[in-house]
Amino acid sequence: MVTLKYQERFKTVKGVFDAFTNRNLFELQSRGHFDELVSPLKIGKEANVFLASSGKRYVIVKIYRIQNSDFSGMYNYIKQDPRYESLKKRRREIIFAWVQREYKNLHRSFEKGVKVPKPLALKHNVLIEELIGDEISGEVALPLKDSAPQDVEEFFELLIEQLRLMYHAAGLVHGDLSAFNILNLKMDEGDKPILIDFSQCTLVKSRASLELLKRDVKNLLQYFKKQGLKLDAEEVVARIVKK
Numbered sequence: 058m059v060t061l062k063y064q065e066r067f068k069t070v071k072g073v074f075d076a077f078t079n080r081n082l083f084e085l086q087s088r089g090h091f092d093e094l095v096s097p098l099k100i101g102k103e104a105n106v107f108l109a110s111s112g113k114r115y116v117i118v119k120i121y122r123i124q125n126s127d128f129s130g131m132y133n134y135i136k137q138d139p140r141y142e143s144l145k146k147r148r149r150e151i152i153f154a155w156v157q158r159e160y161k162n163l164h165r166s167f168e169k170g171v172k173v174p175k176p177l178a179l180k181h182n183v184l185i186e187e188l189i190g191d192e193i194s195g196e197v198a199l200p201l202k203d204s205a206p207q208d209v210e211e212f213f214e215l216l217i218e219q220l221r222l223m224y225h226a227a228g229l230v231h232g233d234l235s236a237f238n239i240l241n242l243k244m245d246e247g248d249k250p251i252l253i254d255f256s257q258c259t260l261v262k263s264r265a266s267l268e269l270l271k272r273d274v275k276n277l278l279q280y281f282k283k284q285g286l287k288l289d290a291e292e293v294v295a296r297i298v299k300k
């Protein structure tokens with residue numbers, strides 16, 4: 058197996074962007090939303106996430122692939138969202154709607170005070186958001202699965218607070234909650250949970266929302282039980298939902 062060095066791998070990744078994606082990146086650059094892609098953080102199932110420089114800071118650039126992404130899966134999911142009922146089953150439109158929905162969900166949550174990365178810009182399949190971590194040095198906060206909290210109980214309580222705020226104030230259920238999509242931001246006052254990856258959020262008022270919330274809680278408890286907390290899924294769901 059050929060293992061490429063970090064920089065080489067990055068060049069490869071950057072080199073395979075299609076012309077359309079390159080144009081979108083270029084436009085976002087020209088509008089001053091970022092200067093350069095610096096390094097890949099994750100090559101995911103649907104998207105590639107990059108650290109990018111922007112003046113004296115760093116931001117996150119999430120690029121959804123137009124080809125080889127599971128747009129059928131996206132379509133089945135997004136058409137349940139009342140905001141996207143009339144969407145046609147066309148690859149590009151679905152991917153754009155998907156990215157736009159992530160942007161909107163982040164925006165809506167951010168406005169209501171949920172701790173999420175601030176969404177900064179959007180162009181078709183490219184989303185730019187605030188870096189969680191140290192935006193001056195570019196050091197990123199790690200996902201919970203790689204960075205266990207110092208005080209697990211306190212962290213869990215802060216997380217429930219965030220999920221309640223998301224549910225009641227923003228009217229959203231995350232839909233893909235796990236130790237991968239919660240970042241552990243280390244601050245002087247202690248560790249803080251930041252929620253990311255909002256492409257699968259569902260409106261609380263939509264049909265599937267309770268099922269999704271239950272699934273989210275189940276995934277969450279898998280992690281926190283391993284960390285030694287004694288928790289009951291139904292009670293946790295009730296805590297989030299109750300007014």
Ligand SMILES: Nc1ncnc2c1ncn2[C@@H]1O[C@H](COP(=O)(O)OP(=O)(O)OP(=O)(O)O)[C@@H](O)[C@H]1O
Pocket residue numbers: 098099100101102103104105106117119174186187188189190197198199200237238240253254255256
């Ligand atoms: N705003 C951010 N600040 C710091 N790190 C981030 C940020 N957004 C993403 N990351 C890092 O990149 C990884 C992947 O991001 P994200 O979860 O949004 O994409 P994904 O799981 O590939 O997306 P999808 O599930 O939509 O295909 C995260 O686990 C995290 O480590």
Ligand SMILES: [Mg+2]
Pocket residue numbers: 237238254
């Ligand atoms: Mg993710």
